[in-house]
Amino acid sequence: MTVLKRALQGRHALVTGGAKGIGLAIAKALLAEGASVSITGRNEANLQEAVVSLQALGKVQYLVMDVSDADSVHLAFEQSQARDGRIDILINNAGQAGSASFLKTDTRLWDNMLAVNLSGSFHCMQQALPAMLESGWGRIINVVSTAGLKGYAYVSAYCAAKHAVIGLTRSVALEVASKGVTVNAVCPGYTETDIVKEAVANIVARTGRTEEQARVELAAGNPQKRLVQPQEVADAVLWLCMDGASAMNGQSIAVAGGEVM
Structure with a gap:
């Protein structure tokens, strides 16, 4: 019996924020195509639970x-590569959203949004790129947000960080364009994740709307009038990892039902 080789057989992928939501869906998609996968996060209990669900x-x-800590990133990448070899695919998915009006956005919130959402991607890309360039093949996908492509009220620090990741994506993509490595961004709209649950809770607390009304309000920005599902984001990420997407470089793909065009 002939066993067909899966598309990512022999590739090693690292997914930050891989224990839940979009990150977990991406890890499943990569494993299904034959990649070995390292997931990272700050909560060990959540990571252990995720591995149990994925190991089959x-x-x-x-x-x-902790993606915001350069030393933590360096150590984790060393450990990951010692176990499974060179990282061929980096998915920068870890992120955090904090909500406040601009005038109530203090330095702590501002610095935290930049540290997790922007510096985290920077630290991980710097760790992964050298081996990719040496091997002549690599895929970096930054999971950003439509907040990297447009503005949203009450999340100015988050939007600023996500816009910066888009700029980082484009700049690095040009530097590595002729070296077998691609760097792209996937930008989900409101997706069925813990971040959306937090956004719903903030709307309820701020406006007195019901949870269902808050969810409808978030979904209203999507022309399809629904929340995006994590698997839909994972499917877009998976495609960018394939050899058939080699011409995709420096792009920011909105997975948002037409909210951003």
């Missing part, structure tokens, strides 16, 4: 890592 699909490990 393929080779998966977890590493506790």
Whole structure:
């Protein structure tokens, strides 16, 4: 019997924020195509639970890592590569959203949004790129947000950080364009994740609307009038990892039902 080789067989992928939501869906998609996967996050209990749910699909490990801490990132990448070899695919998915009006956005919130959403991608890209360039093949996908493509009220620090990640994506993509490595961004609209649950809770607390009314309000910005599902984002990310997407570089793909065109 002939066993067909899966598209990412022999590739090692690292997914930040891989224990839940979009990150977990991406890890599943990568494993299904034969990649070995390292997931990272700050909560070890959540990571352990995720690995249990994923291990039937393929080779998966977890590493506790804080993307905002350069030393933590360096150590985790060393450990990951020692176990499974060179990282061929980097998915910068870890992110955090904080809500406040601009005049109530203090330095702590501002610095935290930049540290997690922007510096986290920077630290991880710097760790992953050298081996990719040496091998002549690599995929970096930054999971950003439509907040990197347009503005939203009450999340100015988050939007600023996500816009910056788009700029980082474009700049690095040009530097590596002729070296077998691509760098792209996927920008989901409001997606069924913990971040959306937090946004719903903020709307309820701020406006007195019901939870259902708050969810409808968030979905209203999507022309399809619904929340995006994590698997839909994972499907877009998976395609960018494939050899068939080699001409895609420096792009920011909105997965948002037409909210951003």
